Amino acid sequence: MITELETIEDIFNVIKEKYPNWIIDVLDSYSTDYPELQANWNILCDVFKAKPQKILLVSAFEADDHFSFAEVLTQVGFVVRTIHEFHSCDICKSAIPNKHMYEKMKELKKNVPSSYQINCSICL
Numbered sequence: 001m002i003t004e005l006e007t008i009e010d011i012f013n014v015i016k017e018k019y020p021n022w023i024i025d026v027l028d029s030y031s032t033d034y035p036e037l038q039a040n041w042n043i044l045c046d047v048f049k050a051k052p053q054k055i056l057l058v059s060a061f062e063a064d065d066h067f068s069f070a071e072v073l074t075q076v077g078f079v080v081r082t083i084h085e086f087h088s089c090d091i092c093k094s095a096i097p098n099k100h101m102y103e104k105m106k107e108l109k110k111n112v113p114s115s116y117q118i119n120c121s122i123c124l
Ligand SMILES: [Zn+2]
Pocket: 031, 089, 090, 091, 092, 093, 094, 119, 120, 122, 123
């Protein structure tokens, strides 16, 4: 069913109909404190020859077709993450990892701020 959908709008219409509460937040970009996340998104878009669209924060991945929707959306330039992984900066609404994600990234020696903040360092 999903593979028959042609436009991004069609995908969202099906999601809205089937899972009206799945998408919690729609964000434009990652916080400037996490340049690697933004760079990875751009690389993924290059792979799919898509333009970066939006970061969608969803409630969770609970149904099989949640994964299918995320896969299709990723191929057309979206990022789909859960609210357990990311939240938005109160000021600029860009995506920031939650504390446990931050700690995981720090452990993996990713380029992250030296201490955790819920908002961007430039927005504090
Ligand atoms: Zn901010």
